[in-house]
Amino acid sequence: MGLKKKVSIAVVRRLPRYYRYLADLLKLDITRVSSKELSVSMGITASQIRQDLNCFGGFGQQGYGYNVALLYNEIGNILGFNNDYQTIIIGAGNMGQALANYTNFEKRGYKLVSVFDVAPNLVGKKIKGVEIRHMDQLEEFIKNNKVDIAMLCVPYDHTPDVAERVARLGVAGLWNFSPMDLKIPYDVVVENVHLSDSLMVLGYRLNDKLKNEKQKKEKLI
């Protein structure tokens, strides 16, 4: 079941949702599911679902649907949960500490090996058993340890510099929490988290709901 072709990033971005949904089905001891059932529960059209899963060679059989456990494991493989990626967090403020406390990441193949900060009241302490080191030790640590992903939780203005510093040392993946689309002149994979984007979408949908309710009320008068 190798990849048939280059998978679009839009499809890739939907895979974690499939994965989460299939995990829920497994918990309920549901062993197979049709694209139609997936569609109703996930709010994606059945044809979109079939197309998405076809990108990966397809795991369904007509008239039978998808084997939940098989599909779950395959999507896990595709997303690379058996990768054993080692991660560091840079910036041990609230966001950095929140990430360090996410136990889910480790379950999914992302191991936190160090945290870095400059604050004297943080350096030397531990979060979840992982030491907070001073930023001065960053270069040495990365040279002596396998670090695949750096999670950047530093103040906005420092983000590009810190990103370049780790990319220069060969860290191949950056997970950026500063509200900017980070662009640096290195061949690294950058995933930017824009929390406020999600809040704006919530605001839009709320607006829409309130507007509709107002219109309904006006019609009744």
Added chain:
Amino acid sequence: MGLKKKVSIAVVRRLPRYYRYLADLLKLDITRVSSKELSVSMGITASQIRQDLNCFGGFGQQGYGYNVALLYNEIGNILGFNNDYQTIIIGAGNMGQALANYTNFEKRGYKLVSVFDVAPNLVGKKIKGVEIRHMDQLEEFIKNNKVDIAMLCVPYDHTPDVAERVARLGVAGLWNFSPMDLKIPYDVVVENVHLSDSLMVLGYRLNDKLKNEKQKKEKLI
């Protein structure tokens, strides 16, 4: 420039990106931009961009492109930045405190009016000048104050209960940070933030990059 038709959620989810990108152009004193230029910088096809912006009545002129300031303001209006939404944070752990410290939210029309927790070492303290109240005061506070959005940063198992509690009191928008697709039997707008989805996408892209590099090396041998 009213809405022409129901806008799909996929388009809405792209609007914050347009907004951020236009803000960058404004900072550079760029006054107009074509869909082609937007396309190159944003990695979305020009035809997709024209389609997206057409949903809102279109702000472009053929041969001229888009007026950056006008488009920026209109998207801001669409996203509801002049809404004056009042928000509360439930759960003052690391994630809750990280959200409270996001100054961007306030600039965009989301005012934090209270934080709630149960921990004795947190209740009574202030974050950014906003008081942390005990969860026992939640009902009373919401009855006496306009609360539009609750940001849920409570432990996983408590999330559905807390969500129902605020929804029952009429809070219309929930921003959920527990790794679940929250479903409750109330007519509320729920936006779930799945941080690990973004990490999984990073993992997939990193995998892809490493695989390509390996293949290139093998070809050279």
